[in-house]
Amino acid sequence: MPAQKKDDKRYTELRNAKAHRDYFVDERFEAGIALKGTEVKSIRAGRAQINDAFGRVDRGELWLVNAHIELYDFGNRNNHDARRTRKLLLHRHQVRKITQALEAGGRALVPLRMYFKAALVKVEVALCTGKKLFDKRETLKRKVQDREVEKALKYRR
Numbered sequence: 001m002p003a004q005k006k007d008d009k010r011y012t013e014l015r016n017a018k019a020h021r022d023y024f025v026d027e028r029f030e031a032g033i034a035l036k037g038t039e040v041k042s043i044r045a046g047r048a049q050i051n052d053a054f055g056r057v058d059r060g061e062l063w064l065v066n067a068h069i070e071l072y073d074f075g076n077r078n079n080h081d082a083r084r085t086r087k088l089l090l091h092r093h094q095v096r097k098i099t100q101a102l103e104a105g106g107r108a109l110v111p112l113r114m115y116f117k118a119a120l121v122k123v124e125v126a127l128c129t130g131k132k133l134f135d136k137r138e139t140l141k142r143k144v145q146d147r148e149v150e151k152a153l154k155y156r157r
Contacts, residue, residue, distance in 0.1 A: 013115040014043070016050050021136065023110055023128035029098070031123050032089035033064060033114075036080045038072035043121055048114065055088065055109025055125055057099050062088040064111060064123065088123065101127050 019025065035043075042048060053067035064086045071079050090098070101107050112124045131139075 012044070013113055014046070014048055014050055015113045016053070016111055018051050019110050019112050019126070019128070021131075021139070023108065023126075023130055024135075025110075025112070025126045025128050026107070027101075028112065028124055028126045029090060029094055031062070031125050033121055033123050034087040034089060035069075035121055036078075038075040038078070039069045039080050040121060041075075042069050042072045043114065044116070050111045050114055050123075053111050055098075055111065056085075057095075057102055057109075060095065060099070062090060062095055062098065062109070062125075064088050064125075067111065067114075088125065098127065106130075 047070040049068045054065055056063050056065050066083060067086060068083055069080070071082055098109060102109060107127050107129055109125055110128045112126050114121065114123050116122070
Protein backbone atom coordinates (compact mmCIF):
# COMPACT_ATOMS: atom_id res chain seq x y z
CA MET A 1 0.00 0.00 0.00
CA PRO A 2 1.50 3.36 -0.97
CA ALA A 3 2.24 5.89 1.72
CA GLN A 4 -0.36 8.55 2.36
CA LYS A 5 0.37 11.77 0.54
CA LYS A 6 1.11 14.60 2.94
CA ASP A 7 -1.65 17.19 2.96
CA ASP A 8 0.10 20.36 1.81
CA LYS A 9 -3.11 22.42 1.99
CA ARG A 10 -3.44 21.74 5.70
CA TYR A 11 -1.67 24.93 6.73
CA THR A 12 -1.96 26.94 3.55
CA GLU A 13 -5.38 28.33 4.46
CA LEU A 14 -6.39 30.06 7.68
CA ARG A 15 -10.09 30.62 8.27
CA ASN A 16 -11.96 33.07 10.47
CA ALA A 17 -14.21 30.78 12.47
CA LYS A 18 -16.28 33.59 13.97
CA ALA A 19 -17.11 35.42 10.75
CA HIS A 20 -20.13 33.43 9.56
CA ARG A 21 -21.43 33.07 13.10
CA ASP A 22 -21.36 36.79 13.92
CA TYR A 23 -21.99 38.40 10.52
CA PHE A 24 -24.09 38.21 7.38
CA VAL A 25 -21.49 38.12 4.61
CA ASP A 26 -22.45 40.41 1.72
CA GLU A 27 -19.69 41.09 -0.79
CA ARG A 28 -16.26 39.41 -0.96
CA PHE A 29 -12.94 40.75 -2.22
CA GLU A 30 -9.56 39.09 -2.74
CA ALA A 31 -6.82 41.34 -1.42
CA GLY A 32 -3.08 41.10 -1.34
CA ILE A 33 -1.34 41.92 1.90
CA ALA A 34 1.99 43.66 2.53
CA LEU A 35 4.07 41.32 4.72
CA LYS A 36 7.64 40.89 5.86
CA GLY A 37 9.59 37.71 5.09
CA THR A 38 9.33 36.28 8.59
CA GLU A 39 5.56 36.79 8.54
CA VAL A 40 5.23 34.76 5.36
CA LYS A 41 7.26 31.94 6.91
CA SER A 42 5.06 31.94 10.02
CA ILE A 43 1.89 31.86 7.91
CA ARG A 44 3.29 29.00 5.83
CA ALA A 45 3.88 27.11 9.10
CA GLY A 46 0.23 27.75 10.09
CA ARG A 47 1.07 30.01 13.01
CA ALA A 48 -1.34 32.86 12.38
CA GLN A 49 -4.85 33.76 13.45
CA ILE A 50 -7.40 36.21 12.02
CA ASN A 51 -10.43 35.58 14.27
CA ASP A 52 -10.23 38.99 15.97
CA ALA A 53 -9.03 40.94 12.92
CA PHE A 54 -10.94 43.63 11.04
CA GLY A 55 -10.36 46.09 8.23
CA ARG A 56 -10.04 49.83 8.61
CA VAL A 57 -9.81 52.71 6.15
CA ASP A 58 -7.14 55.32 6.81
CA ARG A 59 -6.32 58.10 4.32
CA GLY A 60 -7.76 56.21 1.37
CA GLU A 61 -5.92 52.96 2.16
CA LEU A 62 -7.20 49.73 3.67
CA TRP A 63 -5.45 48.23 6.69
CA LEU A 64 -5.82 44.86 8.41
CA VAL A 65 -5.86 45.49 12.15
CA ASN A 66 -5.39 43.00 14.99
CA ALA A 67 -4.35 40.00 12.88
CA HIS A 68 -1.96 37.86 14.91
CA ILE A 69 1.02 36.31 13.11
CA GLU A 70 3.35 34.63 15.57
CA LEU A 71 7.02 35.48 15.68
CA TYR A 72 9.11 33.29 13.42
CA ASP A 73 11.09 30.84 15.57
CA PHE A 74 14.29 31.18 13.55
CA GLY A 75 14.03 34.92 13.01
CA ASN A 76 16.71 37.33 14.17
CA ARG A 77 16.56 40.92 15.36
CA ASN A 78 14.62 41.80 12.18
CA ASN A 79 11.68 39.66 13.27
CA HIS A 80 8.24 41.27 12.95
CA ASP A 81 5.80 42.53 15.58
CA ALA A 82 3.04 39.92 16.07
CA ARG A 83 0.03 42.30 16.00
CA ARG A 84 1.21 45.07 13.73
CA THR A 85 -1.20 46.75 11.30
CA ARG A 86 -0.77 45.43 7.76
CA LYS A 87 -1.71 47.10 4.50
CA LEU A 88 -4.29 45.45 2.23
CA LEU A 89 -3.62 45.74 -1.49
CA LEU A 90 -6.69 46.25 -3.69
CA HIS A 91 -7.58 48.08 -6.87
CA ARG A 92 -8.53 51.73 -6.43
CA HIS A 93 -12.17 51.17 -7.49
CA GLN A 94 -12.49 48.37 -4.93
CA VAL A 95 -11.05 50.56 -2.17
CA ARG A 96 -13.50 53.32 -3.13
CA LYS A 97 -16.44 50.90 -3.03
CA ILE A 98 -15.43 49.53 0.38
CA THR A 99 -14.83 53.01 1.77
CA GLN A 100 -18.28 54.18 0.70
CA ALA A 101 -19.91 51.11 2.26
CA LEU A 102 -18.08 51.57 5.56
CA GLU A 103 -18.81 55.30 5.74
CA ALA A 104 -22.52 54.66 5.13
CA GLY A 105 -22.53 52.75 8.42
CA GLY A 106 -23.85 49.44 9.66
CA ARG A 107 -21.19 47.37 7.90
CA ALA A 108 -17.76 46.03 8.77
CA LEU A 109 -14.79 44.80 6.77
CA VAL A 110 -14.00 41.31 8.05
CA PRO A 111 -11.26 38.93 6.86
CA LEU A 112 -12.75 35.51 6.08
CA ARG A 113 -9.62 33.57 5.20
CA MET A 114 -5.92 33.95 4.51
CA TYR A 115 -4.34 31.65 1.94
CA PHE A 116 -1.50 31.19 -0.52
CA LYS A 117 -2.08 31.76 -4.22
CA ALA A 118 1.09 30.54 -5.89
CA ALA A 119 3.77 32.16 -3.71
CA LEU A 120 1.67 35.16 -2.65
CA VAL A 121 -0.39 35.51 0.51
CA LYS A 122 -3.96 36.62 -0.18
CA VAL A 123 -6.70 37.66 2.23
CA GLU A 124 -10.37 37.21 1.41
CA VAL A 125 -12.17 40.15 3.02
CA ALA A 126 -15.88 40.78 2.99
CA LEU A 127 -18.29 43.59 3.69
CA CYS A 128 -20.46 42.21 6.48
CA THR A 129 -23.49 43.20 8.47
CA GLY A 130 -23.59 42.19 12.13
CA LYS A 131 -26.07 39.57 13.31
CA LYS A 132 -28.37 40.18 16.23
CA LEU A 133 -28.79 37.58 18.98
CA PHE A 134 -32.05 36.25 17.53
CA ASP A 135 -30.36 35.81 14.13
CA LYS A 136 -27.64 33.72 15.75
CA ARG A 137 -30.24 31.57 17.51
CA GLU A 138 -32.08 31.04 14.24
CA THR A 139 -28.85 29.93 12.57
CA LEU A 140 -28.17 27.43 15.37
CA LYS A 141 -31.72 26.04 15.10
CA ARG A 142 -31.33 25.61 11.36
CA LYS A 143 -28.02 23.77 11.83
CA VAL A 144 -29.60 21.38 14.36
CA GLN A 145 -32.51 20.70 12.02
CA ASP A 146 -30.17 20.04 9.10
CA ARG A 147 -28.14 17.66 11.24
CA GLU A 148 -31.28 15.75 12.27
CA VAL A 149 -32.44 15.46 8.66
CA GLU A 150 -29.03 14.13 7.59
CA LYS A 151 -29.10 11.62 10.45
CA ALA A 152 -32.60 10.43 9.50
CA LEU A 153 -31.62 10.07 5.83
CA LYS A 154 -28.50 8.15 6.81
CA TYR A 155 -30.48 5.57 8.82
CA ARG A 156 -33.11 5.30 6.09
CA ARG A 157 -30.61 4.14 3.44
